[in-house]
Amino acid sequence: MTPGGFFGRALIVDVGDDTATSETCELDERVLRAYLGGVGLGTWLLHRFAPPRVDPLAPEAPLAFVFSSLVGTPLTTSAKFAVVAKSPLTGLLTDALASSQFAIAGKLTGHDALVIRGRAARLSVLLVDGDGVRLEPAPELAGLSAADAETQARQRFGRGWRTAAIGPAGERQVRYATISHDGRHAGRGGLGAVLGAKNLKAILVRSATKVAVADQAGVLAAAKDLRRRSFGPATAKYRELGTLANLLAFNAVSTLPTRNFTAATFDGAPRLAAEELHELRGVARNSCASCSIGCEHIYSRKGGGSQRMEYENVFALGPLCGVSDPDDVFAASAKCDELGLDTISAGGTIAWAMECVERGLIDEPWLKFGDGAALLRALEAIGAREEGLGELLARGSRRAAGIVGHGSIGFAPQVKGLELPGYEPRSLQSMALGLAVNARGADHNRSGAYEADLSGEVNRFRGGAAHVGAAIGTEDRAAVMDSMILCKFLRGVFEDPFAEWATLLSLVTGWPVDAAELRATAARIVRAKRAFNQREGATAKDDTLPPRMLETPLELVSGRAATLTAQQLQAMVDSYYVARGLDEEGRVRASDLPDLLLDA
Known part of the structure; x- marks a missing residue:
């Protein structure tokens, strides 16, 4: 029986030549529970469908739009989707989130994820709804902004369709091009270039079904309480x-x-x-x-x-x-x-x-x-x-x-x-570690360790063991929120986050989830990301910061200088590996691979 909030399937679409063909990938309940949806499930799908060492811009490189059990519920901030692919900017796993009605319509095509492969023969749009998939040539959209492409697509196909599109940079495969819908952007890592490499200007989705939750009354009560808070x-x-x-x-x-x-x-x-x-x-x-x-x-x-x-x-x-x-x-x-x-x-x-x-x-x-x-x-x-x-x-x-x-x-x-995002590593040393070890690269949304630095929880000028715990804690919370999916601006609303998230997930899915299970899920998602990057050639040498951050002291307004040496950062990275259960080279241990369910 499929758990509440899920359909238990992903749609695999090939847009080769002038046609689109599709097949269904059944998603085992063990996989759904182990990865939740969103970024977590997208990571599992990339392991399964991305050929090892594939060029991110090659036709066979997959691009996944992934939803979650919470999408379409009345829970505030839950109308989000994840886009996951191998990044043309980093050559590693990348994921980005966006909030819009595209998330709801995409899920209500009857799928937990849409995985796109191939390359269209000419600039086209891909349409997905209850009738299946079809590829339509769209030369008139060439060179338009994503917003203008969305407007024209709505005029051509009807207002019931929701559109995620790329701008001129995506068409030209600029390595940090975005995918956009309704003015929101799945921005980092060049996902727009991946879509452009498939000769797709846009993906259009239209709702075709409904999905039930396990406890409708409980979800409504929780949504009312969360909205109030x-x-x-x-x-x-x-x-x-x-x-x-x-x-x-x-x-x-x-x-x-x-x-x-x-x-x-x-x-x-x-x-x-x-x-x-x-x-x-x-x-x-x-x-x-x-x-x-x-x-x-x-x-x-x-x-x-x-x-x-x-x-x-x-x-x-x-x-x-x-x-x-x-x-x-x-x-x-x-x-x-x-x-x-x-x-x-x-x-x-x-x-x-x-x-x-x-x-x-x-x-x-x-x-x-x-x-x-x-x-x-x-x-x-x-x-x-x-x-x-x-x-x-x-x-x-x-x-x-x-x-x-x-x-x-x-x-x-x-x-x-x-x-790098807008956080100075030398004066935010928990964040320095978070930026160095994150699977996506320099990223504030997958490792918000600056929270510990700025709250005074740790000495932000002298990184050490406490900073390692702070970096792991924020990375784990992000892994769950990005997979369920909930907006991180809600994070301060939850007094006991993992326990409260487990309650929400249980109400939607019917699973008897608790805080301990969600903590294990977070660690699994982080390991799965690292395992993908290992497969693609990442090593411990990549878990570092630019030489400027490690060789040049930062002058402060007070007249002091903030210093972060390579040795100080390496000590934190080594401690991170130990705390994460990785080997001394930062690799996921063979004994942990079965837990990732990559063969499921």
Whole structure:
């Protein structure tokens, strides 16, 4: 009997040539319970359907859209889907989440996941509903933004379809292109390039069925309680100012990466702060589908129009590139949305290039820190993959540094090829460990260890054993939330997270799940990610930070310096391996492989 909230099957679609064919992969209940859905189930599917060492942009490389048992329930923030593939930026496992009605419609096609393989003969869209799958040529969508492609697809096929699409950067296979729906983005790792390599401009899904939960009355009561708690103090920051509220706070404690991580404070931060922008430009607040928090803040743009702004896109296109004019940062963020570019990787790669210009390693004298027009020009070049600079930067900072040479890899702001988010590792040393060991690369959403640093739970300037526990704890919580799936902005609402999540899961599925089982599930998902990366060639040498972070002290406002040496980081990494039950090389032990159910 299929558990509540699941269909017990994934749809495997091949879009080769001018047709789409499909088959059903039955999902054993053991696998569903072991991986939950979302990122967890997506990781298991990649193990099963990705050929070892496959080129991420090859036709046979799978791209999985994965749902969970909670999708479609009234539980707040549960309308999310995961996209999982081998990253063209890192060559390792990548996953990204987005919130929208696409999640509900995709699941109600009658599947827990859609796995896409092959390459269409011409630019097309893939449609999936209760009648099966079909491939439709869509040359008229070429070159459009994801938003415009979504609008045209709705006009052509009808309003009942929900669309996830790519922009021009995805079509051109820029290695950090995004997949978008309704203004939300599955952003990191280049998933848009994977879809573009399949010659698919968009995936359209339409609801065709319903799915039952095990305890309808219990789910409704839990949803009512969770909605009430979601309006409490734990989410007040997100409702009132959004994630951009972090900007001034991080600037004050010397952890706002500036000018390609050469500093951690930015004189122009007040001009970009949520507090000032809210007063001068705030025009609206919005919510994701099925969300009661409403963290999305919309600001007016110079010359008309509006733009959604978050901390990460402001950090990456502002302080990291030395740009302080909010109009320039707004325009750059809008340009990334139009082209379909991950703002963090775009900003990090451009900041690296700006430093290369300063050092005389790249002959593009116009590309200077602090120049908003230059930032926009660089984004245009990347989106078009213009010969020269655009083609170079479309590869991401690690690959670009490999071409430029002259030691430029030492200041490329990346881990495993993924550009760093807006957290300075030298002054947040729990986060330093989390960034170094995470399977996806430099990532704040799969390892939010900065919480321990900023809360005062640990000494953020001296990493040690306590920091290892903090990094593992946040990584485990993320693994469960990304697989169930629930928004991380709810994390502060739960007083006893694993126990409360187990209760929600039990109400939906009917499984007698408890906190201990969910903790084991979290560890399994983390191990499964590492096992996939091992298979693809990752080693312990990848669990590190850029040389700049380990060789150059960070000057603080107080006059002190924050230092993180290679030896200090390695000691934490070694302790992490022990605590995770990995071998001394950070590998999943053979004795743990049966628990991953990779042969199920």
